Amino acid sequence: MSNLLSVENLTMKFGGLTAIDDLSFDAKNNQITSIIGPNGAGKTTVFNCLTGFYKPTNGQMFLHKEDSKISLRKYTDFKIAYVAKVARTFQNIRLFPAMSVLENLLVAQHNELMVASGYSLFGLLNLKSYRDKEQLAVDKAKYWLDIIGLTHRADDNAGDLPYGDQRKLEIVRAMCIEPRLLCLDEPAAGLNPKESAELNKLLKFIKTEKQTGILLIEHDMSVVMGISDHVVVLNYGKKIFEGTADQTKNSKEVIEAYLGVDE
Amino acid sequence: MEKKDIIQSFKDSLFTGLIALALFGPIVGLRTASKGEGLFITTQWGLVFLLVGLCILGRFLINLNSARKTEITFFSKLTSKFSAITEDKAKHFAITAILFAAVFPFLPFTDRYFMDVAIMILTYIMLGWGLNIVVGLAGLLDLGYVAFYAVGAYSYALIATTFGWSFWICLPLAGLFAAFFGILLGFPVLRLRGDYLAIVTLGFGEIIRIILINWYEVTNGPDGITGIPRPSFFGLPFKRSPDEGETSFHLFFNLEYSTMHRIIFLYYLILVLALITNYFTLKIRKLPVGRAWEALREDEIACKSLGVNPTNTKLTAFAIGAMFGGFAGSFFATRQAFISPESFTFIESAIIVAIVVLGGMGSQTGVVLASIFLIGITEMFRDLEQYRMIAFGGAMVLIMVFKPKGILANRKPTILMHGDKK
Numbered sequence: 307m308s309n310l311l312s313v314e315n316l317t318m319k320f321g322g323l324t325a326i327d328d329l330s331f332d333a334k335n336n337q338i339t340s341i342i343g344p345n346g347a348g349k350t351t352v353f354n355c356l357t358g359f360y361k362p363t364n365g366q367m368f369l370h371k372e373d374s375k376i377s378l379r380k381y382t383d384f385k386i387a388y389v390a391k392v393a394r395t396f397q398n399i400r401l402f403p404a405m406s407v408l409e410n411l412l413v414a415q416h417n418e419l420m421v422a423s424g425y426s427l428f429g430l431l432n433l434k435s436y437r438d439k440e441q442l443a444v445d446k447a448k449y450w451l452d453i454i455g456l457t458h459r460a461d462d463n464a465g466d467l468p469y470g471d472q473r474k475l476e477i478v479r480a481m482c483i484e485p486r487l488l489c490l491d492e493p494a495a496g497l498n499p500k501e502s503a504e505l506n507k508l509l510k511f512i513k514t515e516k517q518t519g520i521l522l523i524e525h526d527m528s529v530v531m532g533i534s535d536h537v538v539v540l541n542y543g544k545k546i547f548e549g550t551a552d553q554t555k556n557s558k559e560v561i562e563a564y565l566g567v568d569e
Numbered sequence: 570m571e572k573k574d575i576i577q578s579f580k581d582s583l584f585t586g587l588i589a590l591a592l593f594g595p596i597v598g599l600r601t602a603s604k605g606e607g608l609f610i611t612t613q614w615g616l617v618f619l620l621v622g623l624c625i626l627g628r629f630l631i632n633l634n635s636a637r638k639t640e641i642t643f644f645s646k647l648t649s650k651f652s653a654i655t656e657d658k659a660k661h662f663a664i665t666a667i668l669f670a671a672v673f674p675f676l677p678f679t680d681r682y683f684m685d686v687a688i689m690i691l692t693y694i695m696l697g698w699g700l701n702i703v704v705g706l707a708g709l710l711d712l713g714y715v716a717f718y719a720v721g722a723y724s725y726a727l728i729a730t731t732f733g734w735s736f737w738i739c740l741p742l743a744g745l746f747a748a749f750f751g752i753l754l755g756f757p758v759l760r761l762r763g764d765y766l767a768i769v770t771l772g773f774g775e776i777i778r779i780i781l782i783n784w785y786e787v788t789n790g791p792d793g794i795t796g797i798p799r800p801s802f803f804g805l806p807f808k809r810s811p812d813e814g815e816t817s818f819h820l821f822f823n824l825e826y827s828t829m830h831r832i833i834f835l836y837y838l839i840l841v842l843a844l845i846t847n848y849f850t851l852k853i854r855k856l857p858v859g860r861a862w863e864a865l866r867e868d869e870i871a872c873k874s875l876g877v878n879p880t881n882t883k884l885t886a887f888a889i890g891a892m893f894g895g896f897a898g899s900f901f902a903t904r905q906a907f908i909s910p911e912s913f914t915f916i917e918s919a920i921i922v923a924i925v926v927l928g929g930m931g932s933q934t935g936v937v938l939a940s941i942f943l944i945g946i947t948e949m950f951r952d953l954e955q956y957r958m959i960a961f962g963g964a965m966v967l968i969m970v971f972k973p974k975g976i977l978a979n980r981k982p983t984i985l986m987h988g989d990k991k
Contacts, residue, residue, distance in 0.1 A: 357874065387876030394874050402867035405860070406982035412857070413864040414875045419857035429856040430849075444986065460986035483876055 309370050310335045310519040311356075311487055316365035318351055318543075325351040327543040329365070333487070333536070338513055338520045340530045342554075343540035344564060349523045350397060352540075353489050356521070357394045358386035369487060388417055393485035395476045397492050403465025407456060407475060410464050411447035414482035419443055450478035454508060470501035474508060481512060487519050488512065494526040502526060506533050531555065539563065578632030582625045589624035593617045631970065659934070666937065670840055674833045684832045688839055688904065690944045692897055695843035697924040697936035698850055699893030704922065705931035706854065707886035708866025710767045713754070713774025714921050717747040717891035719781060719913035721898025726794040726908055727787070736800040740899050747895020748888040750777075755887035759880055762869070774918050781910040793909025799831065800838065800903050807831035835904050842900060846893045847933055853889070855983040862886050863931075863983075920944075927968045929975025938976050942968075 311333040318326040325348045333339040341349050354360040356367055358381055367378040369390055378390055386392045402410050412419065422439035423429030429436050451457040454474040459467065464475060473493055480488055490509075494502050510533055512518055524530045530537065530551065537554040539547040541563040547554060554560055598617040601608045673679060673687060696718065703711045724746040728739045754773050758766055781788045788794070799807060802818050809826050811817035818834075819826045853859045861882045864872050872879055902908050924943060928935025946964050950957035968976060 359870075384873045384876050384878050387874055388878070396871070396874070400868050400871035400874070402864045402871065404867055404980060405863055406984075408984060408986050409860055409863075409982055412984065413860050413872070413877065416857050416861050416864075416875065416877045420861075423856050423858075426853060426856050426858050430852055440984075444984070448986065457986070461982055479875070 308335050309333075310337075311521070312368045312370070312375075313352075313356075314366045314368070316352070316355060316367065317363050318348070318355055318360060319363045325543050326355070326362075326540075329540070329543070329545050331538045331545060331548060333519050333521055335517070335519050336513055337535040338509060338522055338533050339536045339538065340522045340524055340534040340551075341538045341540060342524065342530055343546075346542075347540040348543040349540055350491060351543075353394060353491055353521075353523065356386075356487075357392055357489060358382040371486075387483055387485070391484065391486045392489065393480035393483050393487070394489040395473075395480055395491055395493060397495065399469075399472050399476050401464040401472055401476055401479070404463060406461050407451070407464050407467070408444065408447055408460045410475065410479050411450065411482050412443055414479045415443045415446065446482060450481060453511065454478055470497050470504075473497060473501075474505065477505075477508065477512075481516070481518070485518055487521060489521045489523075491523050492525060493522070494524055494529045497526075499528070502529055505529065509533055575633075578629060581632055582629040585628040586621050586625040589621045590617070593620045662934065667844070674836055681829065681832065684829070684836055686945070686948045688832070688836050689948070690940050691836070691839040691843050692901060693921065693924060693940045693944050694937055695839065695846050695897045695900075696894060696921045697928065697940055698843065698846045698933060699890050699897065700921050700925050701931060701933065701936055702850055702853075702862070702893070703886050703890035704925050706850075706859065706866065707862040707883065707890075709758075709883065709886060710763065710922075711770045711887075711890070712767045712915075712918050712922060713770035713772070713777075714890070714894055715913045715915070715917040716754070716774040716777035717750060717894030718898040718901065718917065719777050719910070720750045720891075721747045721895030722902040722908050722913070723781065723788060723794070723898075724895070725899035725902045726797045729798050729903075730794060730796060733798070735804075736798070736899075736903055740896060743899040744892045744895040747898065748892040751887040751889075751891025751894075752884050754891075755884040759883055771915070771918070774913075774915060778910050778913050781913070788910075791910060793907055793911075794902075795907050797902050797906045797908065799906060800834070802834055807834065835900075839900055839904075842896055846896070849893075850933065858882065858885060860983060923965060927965060927975055929972075929978040931980055932975065932977040935975055935977035939968075942976075 309332050312330075313332070314330050316326055316329045317324065329348075329352065331339075341352060343349055351360065355362045356378060358378070361382065362379065368375040369378055369392065376390060378386065378392065381390050387394075402413065405413070419439065420426075423436045424433075448457060448460070451460055454471070454477075456467070456471055456475065459471075464472065467475060473496075477488075477490065477493060493509075494505055497505060506529060509520060509522075513520055513533075522530070522534065531554075534551045537547075537549060537551055538545060539554060539557075539560050546559045546563055547557050549557070594617060597620060598612055598614055600611050600613060602611045603609075670691075674684060696714070699717075700711065700714045703709050703714070721743045725739045725743040728734060728742055729736070754770065758769050761769055782791050784790070801807070805816060805818045805821050807819075807828075807830055808815075808817045809819075811820065818824075818830055824830070854863075861872070861877050862885075864875075864877065865879060865882055865886075869879055872882075901912070905912075920943065924936055924939045927943065928937070928939035943961060943964055947957050947961050950960040953960070972978070
């Protein structure tokens with residue numbers, strides 16, 4: 307399996323605090339790579355570096371395309387999603403609560419629709435070419451809503467959905483930009499066991515059916531151990547372990563980091 | 570309703586009375602009067618007690634009402650019924666309103682005064698709709714919207730008086746100038762949100778006004794610009810005695826000369842301009858850029874994570890909102906034939922923002938209702954002179970008490986998957 311993302315010697319300092327210290331790891335296509343670690347280990351900071359919210363102090367991040375690679379450092383802000391096609395979700399859900407579920411999914415397809423609407427000109431003239439493109443976007447939204455079983459609520463406000471559905475909606479919204487890498491920040495936080503199981507199913511579906519690699523930050527070990535192909539363990543900004551889920555479960559360093567060491 | 574509640578709300582109203590006393594005591598109670606060779610303080614405690622009493626009573630009634638937990642007051646019943654009707658039959662309501670507006674000049678009771686008020690209300694409706702793009706859709710609180718109104722008015726006035734071009738050429742130019750200023754304002758405030766944005770835009774409004782006052786060579790300073798050409802009816806001026814080789818409106822149509830012709834024409838002009846604004850807003854709301862505006866209002870970070878360019882999105886909102894402000898400004902200039910910086914003070918911005926907020930952010934119909942309510946009420950109380958600002962403030966308080974989210978606060982999705990269920 308080919309590499310999708312390689313992080314090389316990533317370091318992020320905030321003043322005197324080193325949040326990430328010389329971190330290197332790879333993530334592969336069609337695999338779920340989990341980043342775990344105790345609170346404050348620097349997991350979300352890694353995400354913020356990858357998705358252009360922070361500029362790393364040092365180090366490189368490459369996204370591999372067929373035979374070329376692009377450096378994520380070059381892109382900041384919205385360009386990470388627009389050009390590099392790296393999508394993310396947030397620890398605290400960030401939907402557009404007062405907009406309908408369908409609208410949420412259409413905003414994710416903003417850039418294609420913007421071109422299709424001739425930067426609003428064709429749209430204002432109500433040309434057929436735009437209407438067709440809009441219909442395609444709605445169909446794509448429907449495809450994803452069918453998968454998470456929310457089609458019947460497509461016209462309701464996203465903020466009115468139950469918590470678990472909001473989580474799923476945020477993930478499929480990110481999928482609507484057709485990302486090559488999907489970064490999920492604690493998608494199972496606050497979900498009940500049934501919802502967690504559904505989430506696992508959704509992530510497995512994305513992994514196998516879509517050409518997308520998934521990077522996952524998670525505390526819920528039932529999710530991590532159930533679906534991860536590869537686990538990276540961080541503590542105090544350093545990588546302390548890397549391996550498969552089973553290896554991680556039995557690793558002495560990991561257990562120490564989580565539970566402390568016997569004196 | 571329990572006795573405890575009554576006692577509680579009575580206590581609360583007494584406390585309100587205390588605050589009212591502290592406020593009205595010095596403000597109303599003590600007056601300076603000049604007698605002979607000096608200033609003396611006179612007191613008017615009677616009025617103070619009357620006002621305090623009114624406050625206590627009003628507060629008590631509001632408390633009683635909310636304690637019953639049902640909306641029984643006439644006002645809230647009326648408004649909820651009204652919003653229900655306007656939402657259910659939005660289309661019918663809009664058509665009726667437009668038809669009424671179209672025949673309004675020819676109704677029997679319509680006189681010059683009514684027309685002037687109607688033109689003013691329509692100007693504010695247009696401004697409200699323009700600002701609704703920026704505040705209601707994109708969620709960028711702009712307290713300096715009057716700046717674009719001023720830019721539109723001045724560019725129209727300067728172009729028209731300097732080059733003598735017709736209204737229909739100057740209007741788009743003025744709109745473009747205003748849009749350009751919208752982008753000019755947009756750039757420095759891209760990173761700002763909420764209160765900070767409000768303060769900067771407020772400053773921008775003042776900067777424009779102060780430039781207009783001080784740039785004497787171009788704007789003629791506080792004296793303003795006079796002799797701005799009136800609009801013509803597709804080349805036919807509204808003049809009693811046209812110049813050599815010109816035909817005026819009343820001669821062409823073989824009518825008795827009347828100043829009302831021009832007023833009626835102006836009325837239809839602003840009506841059409843306002844309707845264009847509305848149509849444009851309703852259309853663009855359903856386009857990707859409109860959805861991006863609303864998404865930006867909801868969550869900017871999420872927008873970035875989805876690849877929406879916040880810079881372009883905000884700038885288009887500022888530019889388009891400013892453009893409509895500019896159109897309204899040109900209309901204002903051609904209607905008044907005279908403009909000066911005095912017409913573009915902060916209070917104008919405040920009124921427009923109030924119209925948008927009280928109408929219910931993002932609601933087009935809400936803007937209409939709020940304009941009629943606020944401008945209409947201040948006009949109705951014009952005879953009371955200084956008290957009409959009290960009526961204005963009172964209207965705002967009433968709306969905020971009974972409809973804290975604005976008169977019409979419901980948002981309809983821009984696109985439906987399952988069609989309209991009703």
